[in-house]
Amino acid sequence: MTASDRSSSLTRLARLGFSRLAEADGLLTELSDATGVGRDMLCEHSPTAADPDAALIALERIVRRDPRALAPLGSDDDAWRALWALLGASTGFADFYVRHPEEIADIVVRGRYLPTGDELRETLLEAVDDEDGFAADGGEASWIALRVRYRRMLARIAAYDLLEPSAVDALPAVAAALADAAAAALEASLSVARTRVTRGGAGAGLFPREEVAATRLAVIGMGKTGARELNYVSDVDVIFVADADPEATVDPGESRVVDIATRLAVQLMRGISEVEVEPPLWEVDANLRPEGKQGALVRTLDSHLSYYERWAKSWEFQALLKARPIAGSRELGDAYVAAVQPKVWTSAARENFVDSVQRMRERVTEHIPAADVPYQIKLGPGGIRDIEFTVQLLQLVHGLTDEDIRQRGTLDALDALVAQGYIGRAEASAFSDHYRVLRVLEHRVQLRGLRRTHLMPAKPEDRRILARATGLASSGDAVWELWERTKRDVREIHVRLFYRPLLAAVASLPEEERVISPEQAHDRLAAIGFTDPAGALRHIGALTSGISRKVVIQRHLMPVMIRWFADGVDPDYGLLAFRRLSERLGDTPWFLRMLRDSSGAAESLTRVLSGSRYIGELMEWIPESAAWLDDEEQLVPRTGVALQQEARAIQTRHQTVDDAMRAVRALRRRELLRTAIAGMVGVATIEDVARSLTTITEVTIQAALRAVRREVVPPEDAELDFSVIAMGRFGGSELGFGSDADVLYVYRANGVDPERAGRLATRIVQELRRHSEDHRVPLDLDADLRPEGRSGPMVRSLDSYTEYYHRWSLSWEAQALLRARGAAGSVKLIRDFMALADEVRYPAAADPQGLREIKRIKARVENERLPQGVDPRRHLKLGPGSLSDVEWLVQMLQLQHAHRIPEMRTTSTMAALRAAEAAGIVAPSDAERLSSAWRLASRLRSANTLLSGQTSDVLPTDRVRLDGIGRLLEYPPRSATQVEEAYMGATRRARRVFEKLFYG
Structure with missing residues (x-):
């Protein structure tokens, strides 16, 4: 063969689909010589092979085993095409024909x-x-x-x-x-x-x-x-x-x-x-038999029925949906299927049926090795299982009353669901197409080695072969893009189809076309977690009845949103809150556009509404806040500077204190809502939330003080200084939702008649407390940490504080000052007050008697201040190992060591604890236990308020509420026990550290 002929031959092989041209050229020559079949005949039908090179290698192996193996094919084009197709798609069939070359003859005789x-x-x-x-x-x-x-x-x-x-x-x-x-x-x-x-x-x-x-x-x-x-x-x-x-x-x-x-x-x-x-x-x-691997391999029909009647789990009835006699006694097989079918089609009425099916799907996904998830055709998100589980659940839910959808096959079931009106034709058609595509991909990767696999190939060359084998794409990259696109679509349709039957029954269809009764829709809602299905039906009807643009969009979204509401902590409240929000916003264009175009925002909206009454009630008053969910940047808590600028602008726009404070309260509510949503959707950490709540409270008090002072203090008394000192968790910048704002009030006359200055300061406090009140989101300015406690005057001059702290203050008052920090008012007065506080709270040498008194008071607080009838272990603030234990211990260490360790001079509990650890005062393991308990108790306290909209310091015993709190803390559903055990364990460990360091 001349060089020109060889080049022409290689070019032809390339056009036929070969990639290893020189090797293919040599193998064809060998095969032709061994079989007497011309090169052109041998490779004429190679384009039918997904991998012509592999097919040619297989032909060479077969002929080596039996030189006459290809003789039966003769010039039969159909037989050659079939052989090339088999060998090019499957090394498994290549191995089979190498073992049994005589079987090639069957390719000739069978026809297509x-x-x-x-x-x-x-x-x-x-x-x-x-x-x-x-x-x-x-x-x-x-x-x-x-x-x-x-x-x-x-x-x-x-x-x-x-x-x-x-x-x-x-x-x-x-x-x-x-x-x-x-x-x-x-x-x-x-x-x-x-x-x-x-x-x-x-x-x-x-x-x-x-x-x-x-x-x-x-x-x-x-x-x-x-x-x-x-x-x-x-x-x-x-x-x-x-x-x-x-x-x-x-x-x-x-x-x-x-x-x-x-x-x-x-x-x-x-x-x-x-x-x-x-x-x-x-x-x-x-292993799908009764009791699985542990059960008897074979049972009688009566034994099977007895098991299904008494012990079977929901997933076993789902598995039986496809049961069919396939071998052995047909009469006995038919009797078995006939006996179990009624149990299959009533299984959806079992308690928590839908929940159990969802958990089973989650477990399947969780058990996929992480490295396989992007390649899983069958089990992964957007894979075959998503389609099958969706179709089966729809069948089981509605098959109770509709025999026409009792089909075994997935595609047959989809057709029946469409025919009976449970799902729309467009969605079912897309689902059907995706299912076929996924199954073809799965078939071709299994054919490759005739082995069980459900993974898309990772190598580019293998993807190229898969593309040729399926005929679904022109290249390896294109088949991968098809796979990714199909996964995304399947996942979206999976969610939407799950609840479409409910929408069809309640909203979309005219009365005469409804395929299920309101009673069935009622049962469906109850099955997926709504405790007031009748109320939910009314809300859905109100949201989806009519012909307006808003109704059309909400009718389209409702199946998905019902799914998200049902996944939430309180589906009933979430749906009610959404209805109220929707009614408040009416046909607002941006709201409709957000619902239609931003599925992430719609999902987040359902999550926050079903997870928090605190948020739901505020959103009803601030409906425009829904727009934040479409832009994560708008959920980031605003800085103190930005809020101060807005608050000062309020003061310039409003002449009266009532008008100004009305605007300030609106600002506060808005920012509390922003922070709550940010915390729930993961934009803000627990530290971010605490800082934001502290900043909001500071800005509110500062704005209120400016407005009140302008009205209370006449120009001739303008020299009067007045300040608000933050105390407690407010002073530590550690506020949670529902926390009081502990404060002290201080003034300095600065040439104003002392008696008049006292009266003006008292009036400022009165007006400040009155105008800061908010019936919707209470702001309690608590001054109980002032000298002499509730028995002492509400406000004192700086001189009075100085004399009191130097002559009469008790140990607990020095302890309280550890978290004192200026919050509002005269900067110079704050600086002077903090200098006084430093003298008291950071003594050169701690008073042993004072420390003993602190320990005594702590013991008394534990015995006397806990609410009657409350399990101390469940009290998030005063219980053993909770907030109080950690804070009192850290404060005692500050009294003892902060004078010589500047890093411990901080109002932050956690910062002081870290400083004590760095100084070697607290062992790292002890610091970790204290920190973990304090953080968890803080998070639980805020979550408790967010969930119910009411402040409570007690970890609830109600499992539903406890599970809801856990969900806010990102525990999986049904984690009430896990939350409880986590808290009890953390506080138990912290209590041991506390007792060792505080009392020891």
């Missing part, structure tokens, strides 16, 4: 058609020489013959599939044929099993032939096998049922029958799955 179920059954029974249910030979040779014949039939199915113009259109028929082939293989294996267990058979026979013949064993196909939608290589799920043949002349007795049937089942499974010279076909999986 799918074998029927009867043909498959007859062919495989013929392979084991079956006669009246018994194989001629019970030895391993029969198993080998069965497996070879099965793969012959599998090749027929695969060749049909690969050569069809559209693999997607061919999928239902191909999957059905694969299920029929599996059923036929089980029937043939059962025939061999009967011979093996018969006394005198080739195997370890134990029973007389007449007893074996009198034992009926029904093999029930489950899952994809039962639905006739099987894969090329998949576990075949089965259940075994046995009884005695009533027409037999011998009655072995029930126990004997179960014994014989069990041995038949074991041998049947071995014939399919045990390692032999010819590889196993697939795994026969009987």
Whole structure:
């Protein structure tokens, strides 16, 4: 061959799809020489191969084994096309033909058609020489013959599939044929099993032939096998049922029958799955039987029914939805299916049925190895399981009253759901198309090695081959893009379809076209978590009735939003709050646009409304806040500078204190709402929330003080200084939702008549407290930490504070000053007050008597201040190991050490604890335990307020409320016990540290 001829030959090979051109050229020459078939004939049909290079290598291996193996093909174009298609798509079939080159002849004689179920059954029974249910030979040779014949039939199915113009259109028929082939293989294996267990058979026979013949064993196909939608290589799920043949002349007795049937089942499974010279076909999986792996392999029909009646779980009825007799006694199999079907179609009425199905889907996803998730065609988000679970749940929920949707197959069920009006044609069509695409991808990756896999290929070359094998894309990159796009669409439709039937019943359809009654919709809502289904129905009706643009958009969104509400803590309140918000906003264009175009914002809206009455009530007053959910930047808590500028602008716009404070209260509510939402959706951390709440409170007090002072203090007394000192958690910048604002009030006359200055200061305090009141979100300015407590004057001059602290102050008052910080008013007065506070709270040497008094007071607080009847362990503020313990311990350490350790001179509990740890005063492990308990108690306290809209310091005992608090803290659903145990454990550990360091 000249260089020019060789170049031309290589060019032609490239056009035919080969990539390893030189190797292909050499192999073609070798094959032509070995077989006498011309090069052109050999490779004419190579374009039908997904991987022509692999197919050519396979041909060369086959010919090496048997030089005459290709002779039967002759010039039969159809046969050559089929062989190239099989070998180019499947190294598994290549290995099969290398082992059995004689099987290539079957490609020539069969023609292009799918074998029927009867043909498959007859062919495989013929392979084991079956006669009246018994194989001629019970030895391993029969198993080998069965497996070879099965793969012959599998090749027929695969060749049909690969050569069809559209693999997607061919999928239902191909999957059905694969299920029929599996059923036929089980029937043939059962025939061999009967011979093996018969006394005198080739195997370890134990029973007389007449007893074996009198034992009926029904093999029930489950899952994809039962639905006739099987894969090329998949576990075949089965259940075994046995009884005695009533027409037999011998009655072995029930126990004997179960014994014989069990041995038949074991041998049947071995014939399919045990390692032999010819590889196993697939795994026969009987783990869907009652009690799973722990249960008996075979039961009688009565035993099955007794189990399903008394002990079966919801998922077992979901599995039985696809049950179908596939081998053995058809009469017994039909009786089994007829007996269990009523239980299947009433299972949705079981308590927490939908919840259990959702949990099962979550568990499937959670068990996928993290590295496999992006490649999982079957189990991952947006994969085949999402479609199957959605369809099955819709069937089970509505199949209770509608027999027309009781279909085994996924595609058949989708068609029935459309025909009966439970889902729209557009969504069902898209779902159906995606399901076929995903199944074709799954089929082709399994064909590649004839092995069980559900993973998209990771290598670019393998993706290129997959694209050619499926015909779905032009390149490896394109098939990956198709996969990603399909996943996204499936995930979206999965959510939307789940609740579409409810929308169709309650909102979309005219009365005469409704396919389910209001009572059924009522039950559906109850099943998914609404405690007041009737009320929910009214809200849905109000939101989706009419023809306005808003109604049209909400009608479209409602199925999804119902799903999100149902996933929330309080679905009923969430739906009510959404209705109120929607009514307040009316036809506001941005709200409609956000609901329609931003699914993330709509989902976040349902989450915050169903998770927090605190937020829901504020949003009703500030409906425009819904827009923040469409822009994460708008949820970031605003800085103190920005809020101060707005508050000062308020003062310039409003002349009276009432008007100014009305605007300030609106500012405060708005920013509290912003912070609450930010905390719930994860934009703000617990530290961010505490700082934001502190800033909001400071700005509110500062604005109120400016407004009040302008009205109370006349110009001639303008020299009067007045300040507000933050104390407690306010002073520590550690406020939570519902926290009081602990404060001290101080003034300095600065030349104003002292008595008049006192009266003006008292008036400022009175007006400040009055105008800061907010009936919707209370702001309690609590001055109980002032000198002499509630017995002392509400406001003092700086001189009075100085004299008191130097002459009469008690240890607890020095302790209280540890968190004193200027919050509002005269900066110079604040600086002078803080200098006084430093003298008192950071003594050069701690007074031992004062420390003993602090310990005594702490013990008394624990005994006397806890509310009557409250379990101390559940009190988030005063309970053992909770906020009070950590704060008192840190404050005592500050009194002892802050004078010599400047880093401990801070109003922040956590900052002081970190400084004590850095100084070696507190061991790192002890500091961690204290910090963990303090942070958790703080978060629980705020979550308690957010959930209920009411302030409470007690961890609730009600499991629903406790679970709701857990959800706000990002625990998974149904985590009430986990939340409780986490808190009890954290405070128990913190209490041990507290007792060691505080009292020890």
